[in-house]
Amino acid sequence: MLRSLNSGISGLRANQEKLDVIGNNIANSNTTGYKSQSVNFADNISQTMKSASSASRNYGGTNEEQIGLGVNVASISTDTSKGSMDVTNRNLDCAIDQEGDYFMVAAGGTMFNEADCIKIDAQKHTMGTIPAGTSVSYTRDGSFQLDNEGNLLTSDGHRVLGYSMMGRNTLFSSGTTQYFGDVVSISRAQGASTVGSLTGSSIIGAKSTITSAVSTVIGRASAAVSTLPASSYISAGDVAFVDSSDSDLRADGTNLHTLRIPSSVKEFYSDAQKKVHVKDVKVNSFSIGTDGVIKATLSDGKIAAIGQLAMASFSNPGGLNRAGSNYLTTSPNSGDPILRSGAAAEIKNETAYNNSIISADNSGGYGTVVNGALEMSNVDLAKEFTDMIVASRAYQANSKTITTGDDTLQTLVGLIR
Incomplete structure (x- = not known):
């Protein structure tokens, strides 16, 4: 009973x-x-009330009574x-059009200088060193905000993580030779504070250092080119202009930065004496592409690639811990995050770069970012x-x-x- x-x-x-x-x-x-x-x-x-018995010569077997x-x-x-999409037409709202993928956010300080960033193994797509005092979470809630400094945040202030963009901005021409500089959108200080000469090439975008995440204007000295004036540099935390139409445009897939959409970007330019300076160019508007690349339309008509939203997946997304406020954290049964590769395109005649970066690109297995929409429950x-x-x-x-x-x-x- x-x-x-x-x-x-x-x-x-x-x-x-x-x-x-x-x-x-x-x-x-x-x-x-x-x-x-x-x-x-x-x-x-x-x-068990009565155990089972097997068949015998005189009696059949009986089942166990339990x-x-x-x-x-x-x-x-x-x-x-995935839930259905709610179209908001707000340019800071983003949704992922595939189940099992998540935006990456962090609680902690800003990460602009590569020395302060979360390190990424671009071949294995795993996270390495995380700065002290930083905790990483994952979310499907893409209702992002901006603060007074232009930092990209979640609704309660977590910092949105992503990749910095790299490209070779053409600086000026001298005869048939065009001079350019490797520029990174979010990085440590760039310019004369570290390196003082420019690179010359008869072909725009010669990739002598394409495999490295360059954060300075670099190159070989030329008698026809002046060194950078002492004032020509971009401070860490300032967003530098990277031409979105550059054939060498790519993400720095080795560092996770905190993203920023500023009111203006810093752009290298040259004067009549071929001296290179830095100017502020106002950001008129911005949008986020299906690959997560943030592009800003500037007051001079150019389009800058500011950064790229990072994305992660898990072998067992159902094993993630619910941390509240739409955040998820890893657990022993969720597996470690597998990061989406940063944006990159195959470059002709650059075998080493293609073998190291393009061959390891796993972005095709991830969903697209839908800008101006949010995922519903x-x-x-x-x-x-x-x-x-x-x-x-x-x-x-x-x-x-x-x-x-x-x-x-x-x-x-x-x-x-």
Whole structure:
């Protein structure tokens, strides 16, 4: 008799947990990027009343007689399928059009100088060293914001992570020779503070240093070219102009930066005496492409590549820990994050670069970024209400088991009167 009471109690407890999960799903039916959960039950241990016997010469075999001792919650599973898109037409809103991929955000200080960044193994697509005081989280909520300094943030202030863009900006021409400089959009100080001469080439974008993440204007000295004036540099944290139409445009896939969309970018330019200077060019507008590259339209009509949103996937996304505020963190069963490669295009006659960067490019396996939209919750309200009815009826049935057992015990106690 006591077994039925215990079974009823376990049923109440299990169905209460199911109702808790259903209630949470319904409460988050309008939460951006929310993934619904479901409860799976398993029967509890059983008490053996009579053991099984095998067939003999005179008698057939008999089955074991067991009485179950209730139910328990076996697992709470997460449905990681993508939700529908809600078009907002807001240029800071982003959604990922594929399940299992996540934006990367961090709590901590800004990361502009490569020495302060999160290190990435571009071949294995894994994270290495993370700066002290920095914690990385993952989210499907792309409702990003800007602060007064232009830093790209989540709604509660977490910093959005991504790659810096690199390109070879043409500086000036001297006869048939064109001079250019390797420039990085977000980097440590660039310019005369570290290197003082420019590179000359008869072909724009000769890639003598294409495989490295260059953060200074570099090159060989030329008698026809003046060195950079002492004032011609771009400070760490300032966003430098990188031409989005550059055939050498690529992301620095070895460092994760905190992204910034400034009110103006710093651009190298040359005067009539071929001296190179830096000027501020106002940002009129910006957009985020399907590959996550942020492009800004400038007041002089040029388009700058500012950075690229980072993206990560997991071997078991259902194993991620829910940290609240639409953030997820890794767990022992989620696996380590697998990062999407930074933007890069194959470059003709650059075998070493293509072999090291292009051959390791895994971006084709990731979803596209939908700018001006947010992912809605994947909660199916019709299913949740149906499950709620089933769970509530099961709860009532288990309570009936307890009251029936109580009535039976009361009758048994009354026999001694």
